[in-house]
Amino acid sequence: MAPLASHAYDLLLAGALLWLAWQATHAADLFRSVISFIVFGLLMALAWIRLDAPDIALAEAAIGAGVTGALLLSALGRLTSAPAEKPAATRRWPGTIAVLALAATVLALLGAAAWQLPAPGLGDAVAGHMPRAGVDNPVTGVLLNFRAFDTLLEIGVLLLAVVAIWSLGPTPEPLVPAIPSPALPALGRMLWPMFVLATFYLLWRGTHAPGGAFQAGAVLGAGGILVILAGARPWLTGEDNGPWRWLLSLGVVTMLLAALSTTLIGQRFFEYPESAAAGVILVLEITAAISIAMLLFAAYLNGQPPARWRGYPHS
Amino acid sequence: MMLYLLLASGLFLIGCHGLFASEGMLRKLLALNVLSSAVFLAFVTIARMSDPLDPVPHAIVLTGLVVTVSTTAVALAIVIRLAAGGSDLSRGRREEDE
Numbered sequence: 001m002a003p004l005a006s007h008a009y010d011l012l013l014a015g016a017l018l019w020l021a022w023q024a025t026h027a028a029d030l031f032r033s034v035i036s037f038i039v040f041g042l043l044m045a046l047a048w049i050r051l052d053a054p055d056i057a058l059a060e061a062a063i064g065a066g067v068t069g070a071l072l073l074s075a076l077g078r079l080t081s082a083p084a085e086k087p088a089a090t091r092r093w094p095g096t097i098a099v100l101a102l103a104a105t106v107l108a109l110l111g112a113a114a115w116q117l118p119a120p121g122l123g124d125a126v127a128g129h130m131p132r133a134g135v136d137n138p139v140t141g142v143l144l145n146f147r148a149f150d151t152l153l154e155i156g157v158l159l160l161a162v163v164a165i166w167s168l169g170p171t172p173e174p175l176v177p178a179i180p181s182p183a184l185p186a187l188g189r190m191l192w193p194m195f196v197l198a199t200f201y202l203l204w205r206g207t208h209a210p211g212g213a214f215q216a217g218a219v220l221g222a223g224g225i226l227v228i229l230a231g232a233r234p235w236l237t238g239e240d241n242g243p244w245r246w247l248l249s250l251g252v253v254t255m256l257l258a259a260l261s262t263t264l265i266g267q268r269f270f271e272y273p274e275s276a277a278a279g280v281i282l283v284l285e286i287t288a289a290i291s292i293a294m295l296l297f298a299a300y301l302n303g304q305p306p307a308r309w310r311g312y313p314h315s
Numbered sequence: 316m317m318l319y320l321l322l323a324s325g326l327f328l329i330g331c332h333g334l335f336a337s338e339g340m341l342r343k344l345l346a347l348n349v350l351s352s353a354v355f356l357a358f359v360t361i362a363r364m365s366d367p368l369d370p371v372p373h374a375i376v377l378t379g380l381v382v383t384v385s386t387t388a389v390a391l392a393i394v395i396r397l398a399a400g401g402s403d404l405s406r407g408r409r410e411e412d413e
C-alpha cells in the first residue's frame with residue numbers, strides 16, 4: 001500500500017475506534033452501547049492486523065467480538081425488563097475533571113514505566129530458541145513451550161470463572177432470552193459444520209502459522225452458542241461428578257500432567273524433552289482447544305446447567 | 316506507530332472516564348473492556364516497534380484476551396442476578412424491582 005493511503009487508513013481506523021469506544025461507554029441507549037462495543041471489537045481485529053499481530057486479530061474477532069458480544073447481548077436480553085439504566089453522561093464537570101486528571105496521571109505513570117522497558121525485547125531470544133521449540137509459529141512456541149506456565153494459569157482462570165458462575169446458581173430460565181429472527185434457526189444449523197471445519201483448520205495451522213488452540217477453541221465455543229440460539233438443546237449438563245466436569249477441566253489437567261511428568265523424568269517444570277516437544281504441544285493444543293470451547297460455552301449459560309435439560313423452557 | 320500509541324492513550328482515557336463516571340454496571344463493564352483493549356494495544360505497539368518483532372507480548376495479550384472474557388462472563392452473571400433481585404426464586408424471572 002502506498003504510504004499516504006496507509007496513513008489515511010490508520011487515521012480512519014483510529015478515529016472510528018475512538019468514536020465507537022465513546023459510544024460504547026457513553027451512549028444513552030444500552031443496546032446501542034453493546035452494538036458499538038461489538039463493532040469496536042471487530043475493528044480492533046483490523047488494528048491488530050496493522051500491527052503485524054495476526055494471532056491476536058483472530059482471537060479478538062472470535063473472543064472479543066464474537067463470544068463477548070453474545071454474552072453481552074444475552075445479558076441485555078435478560079435485563080430489558082429491569083428498570084432502565086440512567087444515561088451515562090450526567091454532566092457534572094468537577095467529577096469529570098477529577099476523573100480525567102486521575103486517568104491522565106495513571107496514563108503518564110504507565111507511559112513512563114513502558115518507556116523504561118528493556119529496548120530490544122525478547123525477539124532475538126525467541127528466534128534463537130525456535131528450532132528447539134517443536135513448532136514453527138513463534139507465538140505458539142511462546143504460549144505452549146517457552147511460557148507454558150502462563151497458559152496453564154490462563155486456562156485455570158477460565159475454569160475458575162466457570163466455577164464461579166456455576167456457584168451463583170442454576171442457569172436462569174428461559175435458556176435463550178428471545179429468538180430474534182425466524183431465519184436464525186436454519187442459518188445456525190447450516191453454519192455449524194463450517195464452525196467445526198474452521199476449528200480444525202485453525203488448530204492444524206497453529207503449529208506453523210497464525211492460529212492455534214485459543215482461536216480454535218473460541219470459534220468452536222462461539223459456534224456452540226449460535227447453535228443454542230438456533231434452538232438446539234445443549235449436551236452440557238451440570239450433574240455432580242458428570243462427564244462434562246471432566247471435559248471442562250481437561251485442558252488444565254493435561255497441562256498439569258505434562259508439567260509434572262517433565263519433572264518426573266528429570267527435566268525442569270514444563271521443560272519438554274526436545275525430541276518429544278512437537279507431540280506434547282500437539283496434545284496440549286487439542287485438549288486446550290476442547291476445554292476452551294466448552295468453558296466459553298459454559299460461561300454463556302450464565303449458571304450451573306441442570307442435570308437434565310428435559311422440561312427446561314428454551315425461549 | 317506513534318498514531319497507535321496516541322490511540323491507546325485516547326482509549327485509556329475514555330475507558331477510565333466510563334469506568335468511574337458512568338452509572339449502571341453493564342456500562343462500567345463495557346468501559347473496563349475498552350480499558351483493557353487500550354492496554355493491549357499499547358503493549359503490542361511497543362512490541363511492533365522493536366526489531367525483530369517480539370512475539371512474547373503477542374502471546375501475553377492472547378492470554379489477556381481470555382482472562383478479559385472470563386472476567387466479563389463472571390461479572391455479567393452477577394449483574395443478571397443483581398437485576399433479578401438476588402433471591403433464588405426470582406432469578407431469571409425478571410421482577411420489577413431492584
